[in-house]
Amino acid sequence: MLDISHIIPLVCFWSTVTTEVSKYKQEVVSNNIVSFIHCLLFMVHYNYDYNVDYAVHMSIGYYTYDLMYIISCIYKLNSKDELKKRYPFIIHHIFAIYLLKQSLLSESKEHLLCGYNILETSNVMLYVSYHLHKEYENYLNLNILSEFFQLLWYSYFRVIKFSLYVHNNNTHFFQFYLSTKVVIFAIYYMGVVWSYKLVKKNIKNFNTMKQLHGSGGFLGFKPKNTH
Structure with a gap:
């Protein structure tokens, strides 16, 4: 079952991690690093079957934080181009939160999380490639x-x-x-x-x-x- 009391602290956790990493890296790089950290954490929890329910809440917290961050960027820049560039990520994050929530409520939890793990695993090289592009252009x-x-x-x-x-x-x-x-x-x-x-x-x-x-x-x- 979805425990809202876990979500707010986890949103704050991801915000804090991003703030700390941003002290050493430019904003786009730090956000990518934090996304990669989230991806690896979920994969480890899932593949070692360790506290998976908490990992699901952790992912919901991450996507909620990142969704708030994306919306704040669009609001600050007030640009149609920024909205056009970021709206696929908004849709992606909403879909991810929905699937994760359903995995906590559904009897098909095992099958939903199997699919979600495939999706997270697919992003590994995306984060690596983006980091190399920004740091070693x-x-x-x-x-x-x-x-x-x-x-x-x-x-x-x-x-x-x-x-x-x-x-x-x-x-x-x-x-x-x-x-x-x-x-x-x-x-x-x-x-x-x-x-x-x-x-x-x-x-x-x-x-x-x-x-x-x-x-x-x-x-x-x-x-x-x-x-």
Whole structure:
């Protein structure tokens, strides 16, 4: 059962962690690091079957905090472009909170959390690739390689692994509430769309690598413009 008394302290916890990390890293990097920490914590709790109910509350607390942060960014900038850039994350977080809440209320907890764990695992290379891009932006080959592994990792878990999860649990899946099924299909669709974007990005990266290799720039360090 969802325990609201756990959520508020956990929201404060994630806010504090982000504030502390932000003392040493720029805001976008610190938020990415905190997201990665949350992802790893849930995966460890789930895969070692350790206090999973608390891990679910921890994730709800994280997504609630991050949702509040995203909305505050949109409000501060008051920009349509900012809203357009961030609204997929708002939808994603609302869906995640809904599924986590349902896992605490439903008899199909085991099956819902199995799917949620696949979704969290799919994000691992996303966080790694984003961190490398922000911290080592001049190392072009490194970033291209990380984006290639991100494509393989993300697409495997979000498209192949998640499809197998739905197929193997079809009996339980069709017993879910209609709203739960809609959310699962929506998340699956978002994963397919993002995988497609990663394919396009990697094709562009491949063409860039060919050009650099032809001009002797295969070492991977992108020289800064001195003009």
